[in-house]
Amino acid sequence: MTSLLSSVARRLLATLTALALAACGGGDSVDVAGVGSGGSGVASGSVTGFGSVIVDGVEYDDTAATREAEGADGARANTAVKLGQRVRVQYAGGRVATRIEVQAQLVGPVTAAPGAGGVLAVLGQRVRVVTGSGDLTQSSPTVLDGYSGVAAIAAGDEVEVHGAWAYDSATATNVLVATRIEKRADRPDPVQLGGVVTAIDGTTIRLNSASGTPVRAASLPTLAVGDVVRVWANRSALAVSPVLALRVAADSVAADLAGNASVSVSGLASHYDPVGRTVEVQGVKVKLADGVTVDEDALARGGFVTVSLSRGGATPLASAVSQRSSGSDLGRTVEVKGVTRGVDWTAPTVSFVLRGTPIQASAGAIAPVCRSVAVSADVLVEVRGSTTGSGAAVTAASVSCSTAFTGAPTADYTGTLAAIDTAGRSLRLLVSATGQHLVAVWDDKTYFEQHPASLPIGLRVEVEGVMDKGSNTLRLSKVRAAD
Incomplete structure (x- = not known):
């Protein structure tokens, strides 16, 4: 009982603190939706390209941003941003990114090789690989880095997995629908678990289903059932139940709403309630604001969605909703732009790496002007295409080139x-x-x-x-x- 009261007290204190910060505005004004103004924002989603960095179809200038990943001790280290990674972007006015946090959802061994439907297990958590463009959720094919295809993933492989958590009613389990699976050459220790909190008992939580992995920590952040968490644990702790966590982390939407003018979350819809007009996206339960129209069938089947949030009492309001099923691209088309040199543009089929992303372009996709660019010349290249679900390469639908570019791409x-x-x-x-x-x-x-x-x-x-x-x-x- 004491633990339960402590948990409730922590949640109440966090809510009151967020409301107090919003009321004073931290030196900024507060708009009519109750969100701190000043042009700052937070966007959570997956990397779908590079111009600067593109997150679910929205471009952010990352030329001055830090790019970091969090460790078991809470320390942040510089990292690379890659296609398909889940990220949290903090930005100022004009979508100028100040910090990009790369947020892997699972890091550790494959515990069950892919079976029917491309479902495998990593650290005992269910992961689904999207293998084609016709997925019912409108998810893009999973970027596979270090693998030629899904069948090459084997039990015992060490992997880093990014994606969106979604509820699977057929198995009553939250599944990570992968946007990127990267084979690791090392054997990470600590490992990183993650998923949706299904139960809380003092400082013990359960992940992803009623009978899912139990995790115990010395202390927990402010949590509620339904939140998405990241959990670090020593590899040796996996043999014990509950797993003893070194650290548990979760993003606070309340704090984001209190301190920013714009907050958005992208992912797959879960638990859509057409009567109450609520839906969950990556552990965030939101209520659709009056006047917001949606494709209800797409939400009901777990379709991809981006929600723009504002504060609306205990449950955040979705003041705007974009869905891939309603014609919005939202990053299904991969865009990569950057300056390079050393590409032989005269080859019938051109393969090159741009912004760390392998590109394959057939003759028909390459603009004629590219063919005249010298190998030694700097050229601004813009690629539009898609992943195929087999390997990490982007198949280009179009490639354009320009040697007369301005600014500092x-x-x-x-x-x-x-x-x-x-x-x-x-x-x-x-x-x-x-x-x-x-x-x-x-x-x-x-x-x-x-x-x-x-x-x-x-x-x-x-x-x-x-x-x-x-x-x-x-x-x-x-x-x-x-x-």
């Missing part, structure tokens, strides 16, 4: 590391196929796949960044070994 180069100065935080790259050298510098926001001091001269690497204005120096956002 993100550039992506592959080459050989010719020199590195760790004290001065700079490197020199011999760009493949051009024989030209490129100077690049890094800062505290730059992600390195391995520590700079351990990078050997002669290593083939892929670098990404923005060219500093008025110079030929690339300001790096990412450095990784080229595949």
Whole structure:
């Protein structure tokens, strides 16, 4: 009873705190919907492309953003942003991202290989792979990184899985519908569990079903049944029930609404109630505002949706709803844009990597102007296409090229590391196929796949960044070994 009262008290205190912050506005004004104004926002969804970064069809300028992932101890480390990852974007006016948090939902071993319907288990949690464009939920095919197809995923593989949690009434279980499955070369420890909270008893929670994985923690954040959580635990703790968690984390929609002018969540609809006009998206229960029209059949079958939220009492209001089934693209078309060089555009079929994303383009998809671009020239490339569900490559429907571009678009180069100065935080790259050298510098926001001091001269690497204005120096956002 004491634990239950403590849990209720924590939830009440968090709610009152959020309301108090919204009332004072933290120095900002409050609009008529009760959401803090000033142009700031939070968007939760999946990466569907790169212009800067595109989340479920909406582009955010990420040139000055930190890109981070959270660990078992709560510390954040720089990371790479990849196609299909689930992310939480914090942004200022004009959709200028200040921080992008990469939020894997499961990290650890495959505990059951894929069976019927592309369903497998990771850390005992059900995961469904989307294998084609005709999925009833309108989900895009799952990006498979390190696998040639679903059949190649084997029990015992170490994977990182991103996606959206959705309730499966046939099994009475919450299933992670995967947007990305990446094969890991390492054996992560701690591992990361996750899912929808189905029961809370003191500091013990249960995940994803009435008989799902029990997890016990020394302390819990403010939680309610239905919330989506991320759980870190030592690998050895998996053999014990309940699993002893090192840490449990959940995003607070109440806090987001109190401090931002715009809050949106994308995912799959669950538990749609046409009478009460409520629906759950990625653990967030929302009430459809008066006047908001929806495709009820799509919500009932768990279709993909983006909800724009405002505060409406105990349950957030969905002041706007976008659904893929109603004609909105919402990221089904993958868009990738960036500057590169070293591509042989004269080849009948062109394969290249842009913004860390493998692209395959047939002759018919490539604009004629691309064919005249020299291998040594910097070119702004724009790709529109889709994933096929087999591997991580994007099949291009169209590729356009421009050598006369303005501003500072993100550039992506592959080459050989010719020199590195760790004290001065700079490197020199011999760009493949051009024989030209490129100077690049890094800062505290730059992600390195391995520590700079351990990078050997002669290593083939892929670098990404923005060219500093008025110079030929690339300001790096990412450095990784080229595949």
